[in-house]
Structure formats: structure tokens, C-alpha cells
Amino acid sequence: MISEKHIERINKIIKDMVFEFEGEIFTPDLKIKFDYQFAITGQRKMISVGEYYDYLDVLVEIIDADEKSTTLLAVFKLLKNNIDQDYILKSRLDKALSDELSYFFNGTYVRVKIVKVQIGEELQEKIDRVDLESKGSINEGVISNIKDFVKKLFSGNKEKTNQFFSSLNKKQKNKKLSSDNKSIPENIVIGDSQAPYVANGSNKFELISTEGSEKSLWLGGKTLSWLLDAVKKHNGSENVKNIAICIGTNGAFNTNDNIKGLIDEVEKKFPNAELFVIQGSWGWGGLKNIKETKVRDYYKLFKDYGVEVIEPPIGKIEPHGNKPIYKEIGKNLDSKV
Secondary structure, eight states: OOOHHHHHHHHHHHTTOOEEEEEEESEEEEEEEEEEEEEEEEEEEEEETTEEEEEEEEEEEEEEEOHHHHHHHHHHHHTTOOGGGOHHHHHHHHHHHHHHHGGGGTTOOOOEEEEEEEEOHHHHHHHHHOOSGGGTOOOTTOHHHHHHHHHHHTTTOHHHHHHHHHHHHHHHHHSSOOSSGGGSOSEEEEESTTHHHHHHHOSSOBOSOSSOBTTTTBOTTOOHHHHHHHHHHSOOOSSOOEEEEEOSTTTTSOTTSOHHHHHHHHHHHSTTOEEEEEOOBOSSGGGTTOOHHHHHHHHHHHHHTTOEEESSOSBSSOOOSOOHHHHHHHHHHHTTO
16 A cells, blocks of 8 residues: 555645646547646555556546636536546546656556546636526527537537437436336446446447446446346346346456356346346456457356357457447447347
8 A cells, every 4th residue: 555654745745736637528529628636535445457456546626627618517517417427537537647646656557546526616606607598599408409509519510419419318317326217228238347338339228327336237447246246236127128248357257257146136136138248358457468268268158148248359458448349349239139
């Protein structure tokens, strides 16, 4: 673990420093630019690709943004989209923070866990003052009228605008988990940190919620045993028709995993669902020495228990990001339903 004195020293140095972020938010095609500050609030051990590593807990505060980004944040506020739960933004910020903190660790890679992203008071006042109506004939609460403004954000690109609202509809629908199992989508992706990218590459499959947790049956850095426990605690649903399982990578494709137990539990909680499995990634992190044959042998066990294996695997890549392979996987997955 990292010494508390070292953490205190880092926080003291960065206390008044301002950092700039420019990257994606909400969808891979939507860019945002802002200034932020951060502080280390603690540390923890977390599993990643089968090994435990030290992670720094980090609180991020966005303190300023250019006009376009401020307006975008105002639209998000209007649509009640919580940036603290935006997976794409937080994954990009993760990398930015790791790069900034590596300076304090002789250039070595630093793993971080963002515990919260919040808006500073002064920026929040700017967001509250944004006149959305003058920026696109936006009437508060009427999403159809917001489309003109969002179209401007994408420079008139109709396809990207439609994708934005398609993603928005998914996120709005899944933002709060209801105790009523009818609120769960008919086609869902469950598993580890690759699950959101599989869902994003599909036109038919969704996450139960964009916020990773036991209730949403996906979370970064988790293994099959965690997913099995999460499914056991879940209420399930008779309305789910198809489930794509994305698991195995963080456990290094351990053939001793209780694969049959997971399948039995998923079938018990979602009795009307067809099951599919997404083959994971290797060749990075603690999986550098893993061979494709080991990966395929692992997912053959799912096939032996009646689960259809989706081709191709995510592959020999660092999987975090909307890589082209997810579109191919999503297309093949969609063809099954």
C-alpha cells in the first residue's frame, strides 16, 4: 500500500493546481473540455485481470468549462443526466488522472478509482445561468425541442444526433432501478467492465443500469464468482428474453470457475431468457502471457452447458474503450435475437 505521508505530500502539492481535460462524455462522439482539480481521499485493493492492485480513491471537481461545454452540461442537467454516473467520462478521466499521478511515482502507472465527479459552485452558477431557449429553441422538459441544439453540437450530423438520443433513451430508462422487474430491459448485458462497451456496440442489448453495481449485474474488475453472488441476490425477471454474459477476463479464464453454477442461477432468476457469452480479452495487464487457446477452452465450457458463444472474441487488446471490435460483436449478437 502507498504510505499516508506520500498521499498527504501529493495532496499538498496538487491542492491549488488546475488540470485540463478534453475527451468524450456520454457517447464516443460527444466531446467536452473543462478544467478540474482533484484530491486523493484514500486507497483500496481491487482485483484486475486476476490480480490485486493498489488503487487510489480520487475525488474530482470540475471548476470551469468553455461555452460549448458549459451549455452541454446545462443540457445534461435539464435531462437529469448525472455526470458522476457517466461511464465514458469517468473511464477517460481515469486515464488522465493516472497520467498526472505517475509524476509522483517515477513515471510508473498509477491505478485510480474515481469515487465522485462533482461540479464546483462557480461553474454550477454558470450552468444555471445558461439560456437554453436562445441556444436552440429549447423549452424546458421537452426533449424533442432539445434535438435542434444537440444537432448543433454534432455539426449537423444527423446520424450522430440520433445515436445521442438513442443512448439518452437507454440511460433515462435505466437510470433508476425499480423493484418492479418489468423495468429491466428485455435484452441485457451483464458481467465486468467490458459489458458497457458490448452494450454500446449493440443496437438491441442494454445494461440494466449505466451505473455498475450488484443490482445492475456488472462492475469493473470483477470475476465470475462475484457475478454469481450478484445474480443470487438479484430479484430476476420473467420479462428478460436474452442475456449476454461478459465475464472471465479478470479471473484469467480459470477453468475451475463455477460456470455451471452461474448458468444455473441465471436461468433460475431469468427463466425465459436465452443465454449468450462474450469471449473476453487478453494480451494486456496480468494477461500478457495468456494464449487464445486458453481463452477459447474457457468459453467452450459455457458451450458445453448450452450457452451460445458469440464470435469473435474481444481479442488480444486493451479492451477499455469503444473499439471497433465491439461493433462487430454487437452486430453478431443482435443477429441472434
